[in-house]
Amino acid sequence: MADAFVLGSRPVYTGTHVTRRQDDALLSGRGAYVADLRRDDMAEIAVVRSTVAHGRIAAIRTAEAAAVAGVIAVITAADLTDVSPYPNFASAYTQTPGTFPLAQDKVRYVGSPVAVVLAENRYIAEDAAELVEVDYEELPAVTSLEDALDPDSPRLFEHWPNNRLLDLQPDDSEAAAILAGNRVLRRRYKMGRHTAMPMETRACMAEVRDGRLHLWCTNQHAHIARTTLSYVLPMAERDIRVVIPYVGGGFGLKQHLYPEDVVASWLALRHGRPVRFVEDRAEHMIAAAHARDHMVDIEAAIADDGRILAMRVQVVQDLGSAEIFPGAWCPALTTAAHMTGPYDIGHCAVSVAAVATNKTPGGSYRGFGVPEAVFALERFIDEIAAEVGVDRLDLRRSMLLQSEDLPYKTASGALLDSGSFAESFEKVVELGEAAHRRAAAQHGTDQQSRVGVGYAVLFEGVSPTHHGASAHWAGHESCSIEVLPDGGVRVASGVTDQGQGTTTFVATLAADALGVPIETVEVELADSDSTPYGLGAFGSRQAVIGGGALLLAAGEVRDKVKRIAAHMLEATEDDLVIEAGRVHVAGSPEPAVTMAAIATRAVIRTMDLPPGMAPGLEATARYEPELMEHVPDERGRINASASYANAAHAAVIRVDLGTGEIEILDYILAHDCGRVINPPIVDGQIWGGIAQGVGGALYEDLRFNDLGQPQTAFMDYLMPSALEMPEVVIKHFESPSPNTPLGMKGVGEGGTVGPAAAIGNALAHALAEFNPQIRETPLSPAVVRAMIPDRGAAT
Amino acid sequence: MSAPAARRVEPVAEVPISVTVNARAVEAVVPARQLLADFLRDDLRLTGTHVGCEQGICGACTINLDGEPVRSCIMLAAQVDGSSITTVEGLASEGLSPLQQAFKDNHGLQCGFCTPGFLMTLATVDPDEYPGTDGIREAISGNLCRCTGYGGILQAVRTAWNRVEDG
Ligand code: FES
Ligand code: FES
Numbered sequence: 006m007a008d009a010f011v012l013g014s015r016p017v018y019t020g021t022h023v024t025r026r027q028d029d030a031l032l033s034g035r036g037a038y039v040a041d042l043r044r045d046d047m048a049e050i051a052v053v054r055s056t057v058a059h060g061r062i063a064a065i066r067t068a069e070a071a072a073v074a075g076v077i078a079v080i081t082a083a084d085l086t087d088v089s090p091y092p093n094f095a096s097a098y099t100q101t102p103g104t105f106p107l108a109q110d111k112v113r114y115v116g117s118p119v120a121v122v123l124a125e126n127r128y129i130a131e132d133a134a135e136l137v138e139v140d141y142e143e144l145p146a147v148t149s150l151e152d153a154l155d156p157d158s159p160r161l162f163e164h165w166p167n168n169r170l171l172d173l174q175p176d177d178s179e180a181a182a183i184l185a186g187n188r189v190l191r192r193r194y195k196m197g198r199h200t201a202m203p204m205e206t207r208a209c210m211a212e213v214r215d216g217r218l219h220l221w222c223t224n225q226h227a228h229i230a231r232t233t234l235s236y237v238l239p240m241a242e243r244d245i246r247v248v249i250p251y252v253g254g255g256f257g258l259k260q261h262l263y264p265e266d267v268v269a270s271w272l273a274l275r276h277g278r279p280v281r282f283v284e285d286r287a288e289h290m291i292a293a294a295h296a297r298d299h300m301v302d303i304e305a306a307i308a309d310d311g312r313i314l315a316m317r318v319q320v321v322q323d324l325g326s327a328e329i330f331p332g333a334w335c336p337a338l339t340t341a342a343h344m345t346g347p348y349d350i351g352h353c354a355v356s357v358a359a360v361a362t363n364k365t366p367g368g369s370y371r372g373f374g375v376p377e378a379v380f381a382l383e384r385f386i387d388e389i390a391a392e393v394g395v396d397r398l399d400l401r402r403s404m405l406l407q408s409e410d411l412p413y414k415t416a417s418g419a420l421l422d423s424g425s426f427a428e429s430f431e432k433v434v435e436l437g438e439a440a441h442r443r444a445a446a447q448h449g450t451d452q453q454s455r456v457g458v459g460y461a462v463l464f465e466g467v468s469p470t471h472h473g474a475s476a477h478w479a480g481h482e483s484c485s486i487e488v489l490p491d492g493g494v495r496v497a498s499g500v501t502d503q504g505q506g507t508t509t510f511v512a513t514l515a516a517d518a519l520g521v522p523i524e525t526v527e528v529e530l531a532d533s534d535s536t537p538y539g540l541g542a543f544g545s546r547q548a549v550i551g552g553g554a555l556l557l558a559a560g561e562v563r564d565k566v567k568r569i570a571a572h573m574l575e576a577t578e579d580d581l582v583i584e585a586g587r588v589h590v591a592g593s594p595e596p597a598v599t600m601a602a603i604a605t606r607a608v609i610r611t612m613d614l615p616p617g618m619a620p621g622l623e624a625t626a627r628y629e630p631e632l633m634e635h636v637p638d639e640r641g642r643i644n645a646s647a648s649y650a651n652a653a654h655a656a657v658i659r660v661d662l663g664t665g666e667i668e669i670l671d672y673i674l675a676h677d678c679g680r681v682i683n684p685p686i687v688d689g690q691i692w693g694g695i696a697q698g699v700g701g702a703l704y705e706d707l708r709f710n711d712l713g714q715p716q717t718a719f720m721d722y723l724m725p726s727a728l729e730m731p732e733v734v735i736k737h738f739e740s741p742s743p744n745t746p747l748g749m750k751g752v753g754e755g756g757t758v759g760p761a762a763a764i765g766n767a768l769a770h771a772l773a774e775f776n777p778q779i780r781e782t783p784l785s786p787a788v789v790r791a792m793i794p795d796r797g798a799a800t
Numbered sequence: 801m802s803a804p805a806a807r808r809v810e811p812v813a814e815v816p817i818s819v820t821v822n823a824r825a826v827e828a829v830v831p832a833r834q835l836l837a838d839f840l841r842d843d844l845r846l847t848g849t850h851v852g853c854e855q856g857i858c859g860a861c862t863i864n865l866d867g868e869p870v871r872s873c874i875m876l877a878a879q880v881d882g883s884s885i886t887t888v889e890g891l892a893s894e895g896l897s898p899l900q901q902a903f904k905d906n907h908g909l910q911c912g913f914c915t916p917g918f919l920m921t922l923a924t925v926d927p928d929e930y931p932g933t934d935g936i937r938e939a940i941s942g943n944l945c946r947c948t949g950y951g952g953i954l955q956a957v958r959t960a961w962n963r964v965e966d967g
Contacts, residue, residue, distance in 0.1 A: 024904055031912030032900040034848015034888035038913065041847035128833070204852045204860055204913045204946050253850070253913025254946050286853040504911025504947050685907040685952070692949030693910065719853055727937040727950040756949075 010556045010746035013563060014582035014591075016517035019747075022685045023523065025509045027251070027502075036251040039208035039221050044279040047210070048077055050269060051130035052282075053120040053137045054292065055112035058148070058363035058713020059161070060141035062110060062119065070122055070136040075129040077276060079137065081120045082107040085271060091262075091330040092236050095476035098173065100165045102361070104328040106237070106264035106271075112141065113161050113326035114365050115715055116291030118264045123272050123280065146363040146713035150300055150323040153360035161326060161361045168361045170327050171334045175641035177354030180306075183315035187306035192388060194381035195781040196761065198298040198323070199705035201370045201697075202724060203503075205253020206284040207293055209266045211273035218274060219246045222266055225255045225501055226541030227533040229471075229478060233262040233330065234270060249531035255503035256697070257369030258294050260474075260543055261329050286719045294333065294368025295707055298323040299340060301381035311393040311400045313386075315352035318344050320377070322359045322367070329366035334359035335474040336367075339374030339466070342417045342645060346382045347426040347464040348404035353416035355641065363713040369474070371697060372757040373544065375465050383461040383762035384779060387769055397766075398434055401462060405430060418642030420632060421464060421649050423748075425738040429653040429675035430462045432736050437655030440671040444657050455660050456670070457771025461762035462653040466646030467678075467751030468546035472635040473645055480647065481629035482546070483537035484554035486515065486562050488622040490609050492586055492601030494521055497529040499539010500551035505753060506686040507547050513682055514552055518559030519566070520583030521600055537625055545751025548682060549648055553628035553746035561624035569603045569622075572615040632744055648742045648750040652676045654759035658767040665790030667703055667768065669731040674759070677738035678752040679745065684737075687752050691735055694756020700725050702761040706783050817881040821846070822890030830877040837861045839877035840887060848888040848916050852944070859943035862917040863887050869921045888916035891923060899923070899960045908956030910947035918943045918953060927961045936961070 012019060030036040067079040082105055093101040108119045120137050124130035145159045152158050153168040161168055209222035218240065224230040227247045235242040252259065265282045273280040284293065300321045306314040322337035341355035390397035405427045406413055412422045441458035448456050471478040484498040496515045502508045508528050516523035529535050539551070567578040570588035574581070574596060582591045589597035606613050607622035614620065630647035637643035657671040674691060681687050704723035708716040741748020765779045768789065777792035813832040818825065821844060830839055835854075840846045840863070849872055852860035856874040863872045864886040891897050896904065899922055909915045921943055930939040936957045937950075945953060957963075 022907075025907075027912070028904040028909060029896065031909060031915060032888075032896055032903055032919070033892065034846070034916050036912055037847065038850070040851070041841070043842070043845075128831075202946060203911070204858060204944065205850070205911065206852070252911060253852075254911040256946070286855060286858075504909075504913075506910070689907050689910060689948055689952050692951035693947045694949070696949035697946070719855055720857055724944055724946065725949075726941045726944060727954065728941045730950050732933075733949070733951060 009560055010553060011560065012517040013520040015520060015584040018513045018523055019517045019682055023509055023513050023683055025506055026512065027508060038205055038251045038253055039210060039223055040283045042210050042221055042250070044212065047279040047281055048123050048125060049127040049130050050272065050280060050282050051122050051127060051134040052118045052265065052288065053122065053134050053139065054288070055108065055115055055117040055119050057112060057141045057143050058115050058146040059144040059159070060112050061144065062108060062112060063140040063142050065120055066138040067120060070133040073129065073133040073136065075125040076133045077123045078272065079120060079122050079133070082109040088267065088271060089237055089239050093332065095332065098171065099332065099334060100162065100170045102162060102327045104330060106267040113328060114363055115713060116365055117326070117328070121268050123276065127283070148362055148364065148709050148711055148713045150298070150321050150360050150362065153323065153362045154321065154358065161363065169358055170324055170361055171337070171357065171359040173641060174356045175354055177317050180315040180317045180352045180354040183352055184304060184306045184317060187314055189304055190307050190389060190392060191304045192385050193780060194301045194384055196297045196299050196377045196380055197782050198295050198707040199701045200293065200295045200707060201256035201258035202722065203254030203256055203258060206286060206289045207259065207263060207265065208283045209269050210279060210281040211270040212279040213273050213277060217244045217246060218270055219248065220266065220270055221248045221250055223252050223259050224249060224262060224266065225259045225503060225543060227501060227531045227536065228499060228538045229540060230262050231533045234267065237267050238270060247533045249501055252503040255542060256371045257373060257543065259503065260369045261294055261331065290717065290719055290722070291365050291715050294329060295325055295365045296367055296370030297377060297701065298367060299337065299377040301340065301377060303381060303385050307389060307393065310403065311389045311395045312403055313348070313350050316344065316350060318353065318355040320355060320357045323362050323364070324359050325362055325364040325366040327361045327366060329368050331475040333367045333369070336374030338473050340378045341641070342419060342466060342643065343375050343378035344382060345415045345417060346379070347406050347421070347424065347462060347651060349406055349410065350404065350416060355417065364709050369543065371694065372754050375754065375758040376698065376701065376761055379461055379463045379758050380761040380765060380782065384765050387766045401430065405462065418637070418644050419466060419646065419649060420644045422744050423740040423742045424464060424649065424651045425677045425740045426462060426464065426651055429651060429677055429738050432675045433460060433653040433655040433673050436673045436734060437657060440657045440673065444659065444670050448659055453662050455662065455771040456657065457767045458655060458657045459763045459766025459768065459770055460653065460655050461759040461766065463759055464649045464651045465755055465758055467544060467650050467754065468549040468630070468647040469544040469645050470633050470635045471540055471543065478540055479629065479635050480550065480633050481540065481627050482550035482554045483539040483625065483627045484551065484558045485537050485625040486558045486623060488562060488600060488604040490601065490605045492525060492599055492604055494519060494526045495529065496526060496555065497536040498551055498555060499536055499541060500547040501531040501541045503542060505690060506683065509686065510548055510552065510682050511555060514555050515559060518556055519563055521586040525586060545753035549745050549749045549751055550628055550630065552749055554626050556746050557626035557628055558624040561626065562622060565622060566600070566603055568615065568618065569606055570598050573598045630745065648745045650678045650750040650752065650755050652755040652759060654763040656760065656763040656767045658764060658771060660768065660771045660789060662793055665786035665793065667764065667784060667789060669699065669764070671734070672731045673734045674756065675736040675738060676752070676755050677740050678755065679739060679741045679748040679750040681737065681739065688735055690752045691756040692733055694754060695733055695760055696725050696730050698757040698760030699730065702764045702782050703784055706785065815878040817878060819880050819882070820884040822886055832878055834877045835873060836875040836877045836880060837872040840872060846887050846889050850913050850916055852913065859921065860914050860917040862920040862943065864920055864924055867924060869924045888919055891919060902956040902960035906956040906959055907952040908948065914943060914945040918945070922957060933958065
């Protein structure tokens with residue numbers, strides 16, 4: 006990568022465990038999340054939500070609710086006369102849901118916001134919300150993606166020709182020709198519906214000060230949220246400030262600008278009082294974005310030794326009602342982009358459909374389409390091995406990309422410029438086989454259980470374009486750095502922190518890039534008034550893209566520091582080093598000038614600057630990766646990410662033949678995210694990602710009945726506790742990307758995308774004697790029991 | 801959720817309570833239906849007690865009531881009359897307690913939303929009753945964390961309980 010992206014002369018923090026600066030506040034209960042904010046004259050809202058999955062709104066009666074003492078207003082869509090629907094920038098290739106903050110005419114899922122009560126407090130607002138009566142003319146509900154694909158199914162949106170929001174059929178003639186001349190294997194895989202379920206629900210507080218709207222919210226992007234509000238409210242963007250305080254986990258779910266954010270803002274503007282919304286968990290289950298719910302059909306031409314010669318794939322994503330912004334079809338495109346895995350599969354044509362159903366809108370969730378691809382492909386490879394009679398590990402070896410194959414462009418267009426695909430795989434095989442032998446020795450004589458080991462190897466696009474999701478924003482990030490007269494440093498960036506440690510990496514890289522003590526670096530994030538326009542948190546991008554912007558800004562500041570110091574020391578710039586906030590000639594620590602003396606000269610005693618030098622010691626930079634593409638070519642190929650991390654997973658499991666329960670005995674992961682900034686933070690991302698992957702693979706399931714009524718309460722939504730989560734062995738590989746700042750690649754999702762595949766393959770291995778069909782998640786005990794002869798009947 | 805404030809709604813029964821919170825005596829008149837979590841968070845401004853589910857499942861709202869861990873989201877403020885409560889704000893008189901410090905040193909938190917609940921659960925636990933790492937898993941099994949996958953939390957507790965050899 007160009008020399009612009011370098012740390013300073015003596016980096017001391019990067020690559021070490023810098024403890025996080027917010028932890029003192031968080032550990033002692035002093036960190037203020039949105040729900041902790043309060044104003045004396047604050048009012049609160051409660052949302053009246055649709056109780057039917059599909060219906061026409063015949064009447065809404067609000068008078069009784071409005072008469073309750075303490076109720077300030079009850080509003081419906083009809084009141085929002087000055088509000089615009091959420092925009093659709095992808096209308097060239099998608100249908101438009103025309104999403105409006107409150108339901109107009111129709112409701113399309115249980116939980117859809119229909120009316121909002123503003124009251125003195127939430128207790129009163131909830132009481133009054135119960136008095137709002139809504140009459141629905143119910144319509145038949147579409148509750149599965151199979152139904153939604155049926156052209157005769159009831160339509161959710163009358164102005165669409167069918168229920169397909171997106172329907173892309175790229176030219177597949179090349180793959181088809183190869184399929185025609187070879188042995189073909191076909192399989193269908195499905196990943197169930199689950200969701201991010203951050204421990205903090207969604208929340209916002211809107212307040213009008215001096216005629217400007219200030220919105221504190223749990224969104225992952227201060228600037229995208231501000232711009233979106235300006236479109237929808239509509240309102241001048243300069244009159245809006247979005248602030249994101251401490252956030253209790255985002256995982257993608259908080260990428261969307263939800264209706265409540267708009268309505269709370271509108272009410273604050275209209276009534277002149279601060280308005281707070283804090284979602285309760287029951288609402289969260291039906292009104293915050295769901296995810297996954299994909300079906301992947303693979304047809305592949307197979308060589309005699311099992312190698313995949315060409316694939317034709319159809320990905321279908323169930324979008325729920327699709328009433329969400331940014332739109333949620335992009336996971337299906339991401340699935341398509343990952344269908345070849347890190348294998349040398351020369352031909353892969355993927356068609357993609359995203360369909361609307363009468364369920365909670367799907368949205369983003371960590372992994373974002375990649376777990377679906379990995380589950381389908383890695384299960385498929387094990388199934389090929391079984392079908393053809395070759396070893397599943399050797400089959401992978403025969404197709405895996407080797408270092409000498411790199412850089413490699415996949416059939417889907419991803420540019421894999423670096424990676425340790427084969428090496429990381431061999432590492433987890435070595436550890437996984439050993440763990441499996443131990444497990445077999447320990448449990449092998451137990452007639453009531455079986456043990457098995459399964460593997461998954463994958464690459465994962467990280468730091469992607471936003472364009473796939475929004476068809477609007479692209480992929481840059483920003484950073485401003487200012488050195489204050491006392492030598493302290495202020496860093497402001499468009500990246501945001503939902504707990505992943507963003508603040509810490511910003512401080513770490515800034516301190517090393519400028520050569521100052523980390524304690525002297527103040528980090529400002531997630532306030533649209535005080536940070537430069539950036540895109541915030543999604544797609545494991547922040548270290549790579551945010552780090553790139555930071556290094557560019559720091560480089561400019563560093564150069565100027567050296568120029569001023571050279572003048573003061575009467576030395577040449579090239580001979581100078583900056584460390585611990587002092588600049589001196591390399592090899593001789595004295596004489597030295599301090600950052601304070603340099604900055605004082607730069608902004609106060611500017612008459613002492615070198616002749617002709619402009620005052621100031623600050624820089625703002627933006628970084629947009631050159632190789633990242635934003636729109637696919639005519640064959641659907643796109644290099645949508647600035648970099649690609651890779652990982653190999655191994656799961657060793659024990660299956661109880663009586664109960665069908667799966668216990669994970671060992672979980673091994675080899676991960677490669679290039680240069681590591683903070684090892685414990687990287688490991689924490691991996692552990693947390695695996696926990697979410699394990700949850701989706703085994704337990705978490707959002708079910709709906711045929712009427713579209715949600716069937717999963719929070720109590721039934723089984724997220725792994727410490728008892729279900731195995732001990733994890735993590736092995737790090739570092740293959741720096743030649744195309745990213747410092748060779749970094751994102752780490753946020755590598756843990757999440759593999760568990761369903763690894764555990765599914767382990768289950769197939771454990772139950773091989775029964776020849777089970779493992780093609781869906783979650784692999785709940787009931788599903789597993791059904792794979793075991795004589796046990797299937799039991800429930 | 802906040803308690804009825806200035807403008808009253810309909811007659812809501814009110815109950816006087818006296819309770820010790822973080823070693824401070826508190827006298828209050830609370831609406832009979834007010835949740836303990838809301839009383840702590842909204843009336844006393846002790847917002848370190850977090851509400852993740854309001855259903856007694858996630859453990860985020862755990863506080864100590866007369867030395868026992870309880871979920872403040874499924875108790876009424878009126879029920880704690882005469883009791884003594886500790887919240888996360890009362891865990892250390894200054895700085896961090898050894899357990900809090902161990903969470904910091906071992907990256908035992910990410911977003912920190914669940915953390916007060918874990919700390920308050922662990923504050924009442926006798927380590928001897930929960931041997932080994934499996935014991936620690938058992939001790940915290942009623943608290944959900946969505947960020948850490950529990951790895952950093954287990955390491956923090958091992959450190960605080962001098963069980964690093966188990967790791
Ligand atoms: S908020 Fe009390 S247990 Fe979840
Ligand atoms: S640290 Fe975020 S939920 Fe535990």
